[in-house]
Every structure is written in structure tokens, then in C-alpha cells.
Amino acid sequence: MIDYLFDFHGYGPSIFNGAIITIQVGLLSLLLALLLGLLGASAKLSKNPVAQGVATLYTTIIRGVPDLVLMMLIYYGGQVMINNFTDWLYEAFEIDIFFNINQFVAGVFAIGFIFGAYMSETFRGAFLAVDRGQIEAGVAYGMTRWQIFRRISFPQMMRHALPGLGNNWLVMLKTTALVSVIGLADMVRLATEASKAVHQPFKFFIPVVLVYLALTTVSEWLIKYLERRYSAGVISGQH
């Protein structure tokens, strides 16, 4: 019985590798999303109307379109754009190169780009929640804008941003499963292939479900820990 349950017909190691790919895609796109989010929030809060307009267009469009459609647009569209570019290179300079767009890169870019929009909204609200007087005090001390950002706005903003950020990360972690659709060999795709080959879908999908649940649970602990850390010195009403 035990032997039967844990007999993965040789697919065990590759599904484990798929789980590693899922985590890699998640962490790399988180990094990209955080960067784009900070950029988007700064643009939305800036006084420059062009930056404001671009950032608003970005967050509105991205949040109104399904992730999967955007991912297909970036993956398949990116390939066509690269092909056109290499064609142009060949015609203009007789440079003959050809390369395929990598599913991993396309997936990370798509997810990072999509969640950058959600992060922008989270960071925007959080920056607005920082007391104006704090920033004025920084200006009065003669700090540069970067110093004010690094020492005053950012640490206090993080406390307000963390709950929203944590939610975004949990949604994002689950969105990484969509990279299986554009052909990246993450654990969902490998489980699909394995269950088609062996005709035992539950055997391969239940471990995948368990890995996602474990990742979600660990993430929740980590978010709680970070929230406690960034709330140091804040006196709350209840305790």
C-alpha cells in the first residue's frame, strides 16, 4: 500500500524540480513587481502629469485584464517582436541570428508586470498614510530626497503596505501556476504530463496541492513576522 502510494513512476524528481521552478518564478517576479510597484507609486504621487497619466493607465489596464491573456500577449507577442527585430537586423546589417523567447523569462516578466500594477496601488496608499509632518521634519533637517525616502518614508510606509503586500504575494504565488499554460515545466505542467501518461491524476495533483498549501502557510507565517517587525514601537489599542 505504502509502496503504491509513493510510486511516482519515475516522475518524482522532475516534479520536485518543477516545485523549485515555481518558487523561482514566484520570487523573481516578486522582485520585479516590488520595483515596478515603487516606481508606479512614485509616478502616481508625483506632480508630473505625464508620469501620473502613464501610471494610471498602467494600473487600470493591467487590473482590468485577465493574467492569462496578458501572459499570452507577452509570450506570443514577444516572440513575434523578436522575430521582426532579427529579420530587420538581417536586412539592415546582414546579421543572421535567431533566438526563441524563453518561457521562464516571459513568465517572470508577465507576472512581475501584472503584479507591479497591484503593488503600485498598495504602495501609493501606504505612502499617503505616512504622516506629512515626518517628511517636513526630514526636510527641515536638510536631508536629501533619497535620505528622506530611505530613512523616513520607506520604513514607515512598509508598515502600512505589509498587509496589502502580503495579500498580493499570496495571489501571485497562485498565479505562477499559469506559466504552465505557456509551456514552462513548472510543477503543474509536469503533474499534468505525468497524470496523462500514467492515468493517475490524483497521485500527481495531490502532492502539487500540498506544496502550494505549504508555500501559502509558510508565507503567512513570514508575513506575520514581518508585520510584527515593522510595527516595532507602534502602540496598538488592544494588547
Next chain:
Amino acid sequence: MNYLEELLADNDIFTLTTMAEYWSGLVNTTQLVLLSLIIGLVLALPLALMRCSNKAYLSKPVYLFTYVFRGTPLIVQLYLIYYGSGFTFNDTWIWPAFEKAFYPALYAFVLNTAAYTTEILRGAIMATPRGEIEAAKAYGMSWWKRTLRIVLPSAFRRALPAYSNEVIFMLHASAVASTVTILDLTGAAYNIYSRYYAPFEAFIFVAFIYLCLTFMIIYIFKRIENRMLAHLSTSRP
């Protein structure tokens, strides 16, 4: 119709045939999303009441259900039900309920949205002011009467903003139905992309349709909120 034909006359991709494909995709997406939202909401109401109960044998199983369905990707739930039913129930008496890809997709979506809606309703129910429940008890109302007259009407109002997000989320999540051979909007766009090798036309057009649907949902919920939450509005007539 003539106008449409003229508009599409000198265009290779957006012909009447592809427009018809997009249209049937829109119909499929709408059917799938509306049906799963309605059934999901009907399931979520008793589940939320159970989840709020202080009896562990009522609240714990519901907690497990929402934990599993909110903690895993919808696409995995869909594959599990789609491939799982395909290999397990094939040619048994229950097979007609899984025969067309539409059904397993519907079950996955219903369970998923029921889990999220349960948690939304739970939050709204838990936020009922203590005094209101105490007043109801002082009037001698039974649990049923309290729930029906006092708790649920205000809980539904409180849940509206979060539920409108869930509806939009469901519309966007329904795109994964295209991965199990259902020709929804995304499936139609993919077919048109692969026929003409025109990713930008196919996907940007479908993105635009989704964007319009999203704005429509936002508008409808704004209208409902204005009506239902009029007592909270800050502007006076």
C-alpha cells in the same frame, strides 16, 4: 449588419467569422462566470453561517474547505477535477455529469468562488455590532429570526465592496477554462492567434473586451452600492 461588413471589409483578421468566434466565446465566458457566481453564492451563505458558529464540528470543516480552496491555484483545482473525473468516472453512471469540459470547469469555479465568498461573508457577519445582536436577543428573537432580520441584511451590505472584487476576480480567473478545451473568450483569442499568427490583434482585442466587462461590473456594483449603502453616503441630497 451591413455597416459591420463594410467596417470589416478590408481586414484580413477581423472578419465576420472571427467576430462570431469572439461572440460565442463571450457567451461561454458569461455563462460560466454567471452560473458559478450564483451557485457559489448560494453555497457560501450556509457555509459562512457554519464558519461563524462556535461549535467546532460546524466551523472546522468549513475552515478546512476555505483553507484548501483559497490556498491553491484555481488552475490546479480545475485540472484535478477535469483530469480526475476523466480518468475515474469514465463510462460510469455519473459520467454524464462530467462529460462536457464545461461541467468540470463549472464545478471547479463554483467551489473556488464559494470558498472566497464564504470568507467575505464571514468577515461581514463577524463585523455585526454586538449591541444589535443583544437588542435582538432582548426582544426574544430566536437564532433564525436574528440571523434573517438583523445579521444578514446588514452583513450583505457590508460585504458588497469585497464581493464586487470577487466577481471581477472570477471573470479574470475564468480565462483558465480555455486550457481544458472550452472555447471561452481567451480560447477564441488563442485560436485566432494560431490561425493567423497575429498575437497582438487577437489578444489585445480580447483584452479590450475583458476591460469593458470589468468596467461594466464596476459600474453595476457602484449602482447597487449607491442604493444599498445610501445610509452611509457622506453627501446630502
